[in-house]
Amino acid sequence: MGLLFQEQFELDGWNSTDGASRRSFRAGIKAAFIVSQLNRLGQVLCAGCGFAWSDLVLAFNELELEGLSETGTGYAGGVDMGVDHPNNLVLKCFRCIDKAATVGQKAC
Numbered sequence: 001m002g003l004l005f006q007e008q009f010e011l012d013g014w015n016s017t018d019g020a021s022r023r024s025f026r027a028g029i030k031a032a033f034i035v036s037q038l039n040r041l042g043q044v045l046c047a048g049c050g051f052a053w054s055d056l057v058l059a060f061n062e063l064e065l066e067g068l069s070e071t072g073t074g075y076a077g078g079v080d081m082g083v084d085h086p087n088n089l090v091l092k093c094f095r096c097i098d099k100a101a102t103v104g105q106k107a108c
């Protein structure tokens, strides 16, 4: 008997065509990253520039998940996470993501 069964993770609406399930999945991953990466001072850091947030709500709004590799598909329900797998994601602030967009390459 395995620990993971595909049917255990298939919830109603997971395969919606508007990307809502992927956005919800990534929001959950972001919240888990923010909580799990709290340092001893109760701060969350940007993986790009090291800027620190003490307010978790502000951190949630200003940090975004960025994939180390963006080639491939994202969360598609069940345990099929694709490029949205937590091992492929880092938390970066809007400044680092904007900088990467204007320079045309990944920041930091």
Ligand SMILES: [Zn+2]
Pocket (backbone or CB within 6 Å): 046, 047, 048, 049, 050, 051, 092, 093, 094, 095, 096
């Ligand atoms: Zn940053």
